[in-house]
Amino acid sequence: MQPVFLLLRSLYSAVIVALTPLLLLYLLLRSRKDPAYRRRFAERFALELPGASAKNGIVLHTVSVGEFNAAKPLIKKLLLRYPHLPLTITCTTPTASAAIQKLQAEQRELGKKLEHCYLPFDYPVLMRRWLKWMQPQLLLILETELWPNLLANCKALAIPTLVVNARLSARSAKGYKRFRGLTQPMLQHIGQILTQDKNSARRFLALGAKHVQVAGNVKFELDVPESSVQLAQSLKPVLQGRVVWVAGSTHAGEDELLIQAYQRLKEQFPELLLVLVPRHPERFDVVAQLLQQQQVKFIRRSKGQMPTANTEVWLGDSMGELLSWYQLADFVFIGGSLIERGGHNPLEAMAFAKAVLSGPYVFNFQLVFQLLQQQQAYFQVATVADLVSTVTELMQQPELATEAGVKGLKLYQQQQGAVARIMAQVQALVPLADISIINNGKAVAWFDPAFYPQFELKYFQAQDWQQQGLVTGQSKGRNTVWFVEQHGKQAVLRHYYRGGLVGKINQDRFWPQPVTQSRAMAEFSLLWQMRQWGLPVPRPCAALYQQHSFGYSADILIELIPGTTDLAHLLQQRTLTRAEWQQLGALIARFHQHNVYHSDLNCHNILLDDQGKFWLIDFDKCERRTAGDWMQANLARLLRSLNKERALHPEFSWQSELWPALLQGYNRQLNG
Numbered sequence: 317m318q319p320v321f322l323l324l325r326s327l328y329s330a331v332i333v334a335l336t337p338l339l340l341l342y343l344l345l346r347s348r349k350d351p352a353y354r355r356r357f358a359e360r361f362a363l364e365l366p367g368a369s370a371k372n373g374i375v376l377h378t379v380s381v382g383e384f385n386a387a388k389p390l391i392k393k394l395l396l397r398y399p400h401l402p403l404t405i406t407c408t409t410p411t412a413s414a415a416i417q418k419l420q421a422e423q424r425e426l427g428k429k430l431e432h433c434y435l436p437f438d439y440p441v442l443m444r445r446w447l448k449w450m451q452p453q454l455l456l457i458l459e460t461e462l463w464p465n466l467l468a469n470c471k472a473l474a475i476p477t478l479v480v481n482a483r484l485s486a487r488s489a490k491g492y493k494r495f496r497g498l499t500q501p502m503l504q505h506i507g508q509i510l511t512q513d514k515n516s517a518r519r520f521l522a523l524g525a526k527h528v529q530v531a532g533n534v535k536f537e538l539d540v541p542e543s544s545v546q547l548a549q550s551l552k553p554v555l556q557g558r559v560v561w562v563a564g565s566t567h568a569g570e571d572e573l574l575i576q577a578y579q580r581l582k583e584q585f586p587e588l589l590l591v592l593v594p595r596h597p598e599r600f601d602v603v604a605q606l607l608q609q610q611q612v613k614f615i616r617r618s619k620g621q622m623p624t625a626n627t628e629v630w631l632g633d634s635m636g637e638l639l640s641w642y643q644l645a646d647f648v649f650i651g652g653s654l655i656e657r658g659g660h661n662p663l664e665a666m667a668f669a670k671a672v673l674s675g676p677y678v679f680n681f682q683l684v685f686q687l688l689q690q691q692q693a694y695f696q697v698a699t700v701a702d703l704v705s706t707v708t709e710l711m712q713q714p715e716l717a718t719e720a721g722v723k724g725l726k727l728y729q730q731q732q733g734a735v736a737r738i739m740a741q742v743q744a745l746v747p748l749a750d751i752s753i754i755n756n757g758k759a760v761a762w763f764d765p766a767f768y769p770q771f772e773l774k775y776f777q778a779q780d781w782q783q784q785g786l787v788t789g790q791s792k793g794r795n796t797v798w799f800v801e802q803h804g805k806q807a808v809l810r811h812y813y814r815g816g817l818v819g820k821i822n823q824d825r826f827w828p829q830p831v832t833q834s835r836a837m838a839e840f841s842l843l844w845q846m847r848q849w850g851l852p853v854p855r856p857c858a859a860l861y862q863q864h865s866f867g868y869s870a871d872i873l874i875e876l877i878p879g880t881t882d883l884a885h886l887l888q889q890r891t892l893t894r895a896e897w898q899q900l901g902a903l904i905a906r907f908h909q910h911n912v913y914h915s916d917l918n919c920h921n922i923l924l925d926d927q928g929k930f931w932l933i934d935f936d937k938c939e940r941r942t943a944g945d946w947m948q949a950n951l952a953r954l955l956r957s958l959n960k961e962r963a964l965h966p967e968f969s970w971q972s973e974l975w976p977a978l979l980q981g982y983n984r985q986l987n988g
Contacts (some may be wrong), residue, residue, distance in 0.1 A: 321501035325464050328498060329440045339437070349598030352410030359434040362442035365449045366404065368757055370431040372831050373402030374746065375452040377435055379461040381412040382661065386481065387458050388419070388539035389735050395428050397739065400752050401453065404431035411597065415636060422541075438463040447473055451830045454746050456480060458534075460488070464502045471505040474833045476745045479509045480738045481534045482516060485658075485679050489519040500524035507745070510738055513683045531741075532734030533684075538667045540639060548643035554622050555644060558589040559711060562632075562641045562670075565595040565660040566651035570675075571603050573654055575610055575629070577703035582628055585711050589623060591641050593632035595651055595660070600633035607631065639664060647671040647710050647717045653678050654698070662688070666724035671717035673697055673706060687731075693723035747845040760831050762840055763858035767805060767875065776860045776871040778809060799876060806876035807857050812836060812869070812936070825867040834861045836870035839935050842912070843874070849910055852903070852931045877933075879926035883919035884961050891969035894977045896924075901981030903930045904951065909986065913941045917950045918957035951982070 347354035358364035374394060378384040384407060394403050405416045413434065420430045436442045443465045455470055457479045470477050484492075492499040503509075503525040510531035511517040520528045563574050571592065578590045594603050600618070607614045607629055614629040615621035617637070623630055632641055642648060642665050653659035653675030662672045662684055672694040678685040688694040695706045710717045743749065754761040754773060763771040774780045781787050781800045788806065789799040798809040812835045813824050831837055836859035843856040855875035862869045886892075892900075900922065907914065914921070915937045923931040955975060962968045 320497050324495075324498040325440075325468060328464055332437070332439055346598075350410055352413070355410075356434060360437055361439075362436040362446040365446065366431060366433045368755065369429075370402050370404045370433070370450060372451050372453060372753065372755060372760060373404060373431070374398060374454050374456065374742075375404045375406060375450060376456040376458065377406045377461060378412060378416075378458045379407060380409045381407075381415050383407075383458045383461075384412045384415050385539075386535045386661070389537045390456075390480070390534055390738060391419070391430075392539065393735055393739050394742070395423065395430075397743070397749050398746065399428070400750070401746075401748075402429070402431050404433065404450070404452070406433055406435040408435055411635065418636070435466075438465045440465045440469070444469045444473075447475060451475070451832070453748075453832045454478060454742065456742070460484060462502060462506075464498060467502050467505040473830055475830060477505070477507045478738075478741060478745060479506055480531065480741075481734065482509050482511045482520070483513070483680075484511070484516045484519045485682065486519070487679065489523065492523050496523070508741060510741060512734075515683070529741075531737040532731060533663075534734045534738065535661055535663045536728055536731040537735050538639075538664055540667075544637070544639040545643070547637060547640040551640070551644060555589070557587060557625075558623070559585070559587050559714075560589050560591060560645050561647060561649070561707060562591040562593065562645035563649040564593045564638050564641065564651055564665070566592060566603075566649075567595055567655055567657055568599065568602075570651055570654045571606060573700050573703065574649065575607065575612060576700045577707065578629065579610070579612070580700070580704050581707055581711075584708070588707070588711065589627065589630060591630045591632055591645070593638055593641055593651075597633075597635060600631070604631055604633070642668050642670060645670050646714070647673060647707075647721075649673040649697075649703075650675075650678075652680070659685070662694070662724075663728060666721075666728040669721035669725040671695065671710065671720040672724060673703075687727055688724060691723045691727055693720050693727060695720070747848060748841060751844070758863045760837075760861040760863075761858060762837060763873075764856065767807075767855065767857045771858060773860070775858060775873065776809065778811075781809070800873075806878070807873045808854075808876050809871065809873050811871050824869045825864060826870065828867050831861045834868060834870055835936060836860055836872045839872060839938070842935050842938060842940070846907075846910070846912065846935075851907060851910065851912070852929060853935065854931070854933055874933075877923060877925060877931055880923040880931065883922040883924065884957075886924055887919070887958075887961070887969045888965055888967055892974070894974070896928075897974055897977035898981030898984070900930050901978035901983075902985040903932070904954075904978075905982045905985035907932065908943075908947045908950070911940045911943060912938065913946050914938050914950060917954045919954065919961055920957075922954075951979075 343353045376387060376391065378387050407413055407416060416432045420432055423430050436446045447469050452475055455475055455477045457477065459481050460483060467477060500523060503520065503523055506525065507527065509520055509525055509528045511520065511528060512533040514530055517528045517530050566574065571594065574592065581588055592603065594600060604616060612629050613626055614631055615623060615627055616631045616633050618633045648665040648670045650662045650665065650672060651660055656677050658680035659674060659678035662674065662681060665672050672688065674685065674694060674696060676696060676698050685694065697703050697706050751762050752765045759773060761773055778798045781798065786800050786802055787798055788801050791797040795811065795813045800807055800809055811824060814822055826835060840856040840859035843853050846853045847855060854877055857873040857875055860871040914932060914935065916934060921932060921934045923933060925931065958970050962970045
């Protein structure tokens with residue numbers, strides 16, 4: 317499959333490059349109605365890269381304004397959980413960019429920083445250039461904005477990927493299946509897919525995706541800005557005595573039908589006010605001309621006009637105010653549903669307990685409408701006659717709208733919880749929630765501010781500690797390890813060296829790779845995660861990635877565990893009791909239960925402190941693995957180590973008859 321995928325991806329990339337003139341033409345044509353489409357081309361082609369402050373953080377891609385609005389609760393959780401990491405929000409449309417920049421300003425006032433840029437077009441070289449610059453610890457993709465070169469380069473650069481709020485309709489699944497040779501490997505490049513519903517999960521799995529779970533829909537957790545509430549409150553007095561029918565996110569072909577329906581209703585219900593909110597800003601003037609041609613008495617929100625008793629239609633031609641309109645509505649029509657567009661989000665109306673009207677084309681939100689239908693909580697319309705009869709019924713029996721709105725709100729509340737489930741997955745991939753970062757372009761350092769409140773890069777230099785007289789000892793094994801102390805805090809400073817024959821030529825330079833996958837950061841991350849699980853490992857204090865002309869070098873500072881002796885030396889002094897061997901076996905099993913593979917489990921890397929507690933140390937080149945034969949190989953490695961030390965030291969208190977006690981503790985922990 318891999319050679320076929322490479323061939324198809326090359327063909328896909330060639331097509332993308334060949335279509336560049338058409339892409340530019342499309343942007344220029346769109347710019348005739350929205351000038352923002354002809355700006356920031358350098359970002360779209362990765363010629364202008366984000367600032368260095370955006371590197372080594374989390375990237376969240378929200379293709380357009382709808383996805384961005386849905387992601388706001390998730391964005392706020394990410395900012396709270398990872399205040400030290402840059403959070404970059406990407407998109408592809410100017411309207412989404414404007415909304416992101418507005419949130420940037422709001423967060424800046426709160427002392428929090430968001431980064432923003434366009435996601436480059438999916439050219440292979442440009443995407444790789446952008447990703448190598450950003451080197452994110454995690455790429456989050458909202459819904460199903462999947463690009464082959466983006467995901468292939470993330471895989472190649474070891475950047476974890478998480479697709480959240482994913483949905484896949486039957487129609488889209490057929491399209492993916494048609495190009496299976498390209499889409500199946502692409503889906504397998506994704507680390508985890510969290511879907512909105514079971515049907516989407518089933519379709520992703522059928523297409524070959526490996527890691528798929530149902531997490532729910534983040535759109536059930538609407539983030540309502542205070543400014544939206546304030547705007548609704550300020551407009552409410554001018555609507556006294558009016559029944560407000562809001563038609564949100566409408567498209568060409570729908571506005572005409574809605575206007576026709578209103579004109580048939582207005583004679584019977586002069587108090588009815590239609591608020592018409594087109595989906596795209598480039599259609600604002602088009603809809604205004606349509607209203608004028610139909611001789612409808614209308615006003616435009618963009619001109620600050622307020623309705624009078626004679627106003628029939630209020631054109632909502634201003635961006636970012638749909639939530640305010642929904643708060644003011646008596647009932648809501650969801651646009652994109654009278655034409656084969658698939659319908660837009662009804663959840664925003666449901667969150668305000670508003671009755672929902674919708675056309676028959678709702679495949680974009682099929683599950684939500686199915687749930688609404690089961691509860692008899694929405695009104696389906698397909699023609700002008702349907703619109704007229706349904707609105708007439710709601711005008712004559714307003715309790716029907718109230719009842720449907722209450723049912724919709726209850727359903728909305730029952731479906732919440734997706735953001736918490738997504739954050740649990742994020743935290744498994746990015747466990748470093750409380751560290752601080754220094755990044756000067758050439759060096760990146762992570763440090764624990766609770767251990768080192770005033771950290772400096774010179775802390776990685778043994779010579780500086782020596783000059784200050786803060787070195788308390790050293791260990792000269794294969795390479796020197798320094799024991800240092802400052803303000804009563806003891807730590808171990810270790811520089812990373814290469815082993816084997818390569819190490820005789822190149823002592824401490826490693827092949828280039830992303831910061832998060834480098835030797836020091838990988839060990840720091842694993843130690844941090846294991847401590848969160850309560851496993852007895854030393855506390856990581858700081859890690860350094862030092863970039864060179866080619867490759868990188870690395871250092872780590874780890875807290876010294878006081879009052880400990882490693883097992884190799886301890887067994888030269890005394891024997892362990894049977895209970896202690898069982899305790900050690902249970903400890904190893906605890907690590908295996910968390911899928912932690914120790915690459916060098918020997919008796920020098922097992923410590924016993926003066927309180928009778930065992931610890932594991934030296935997690936360089938260790939990792940998490942799925943359960944497998946490596947677990948028994950770990951135990952076999954320890955057994956070989958014990959036998960080797962017994963052969964080296966005549967007074968070594970180890971006999972093979974003691975091994976069953978360790979296995980007993982190990983198996984009891986695994987099976988308990």
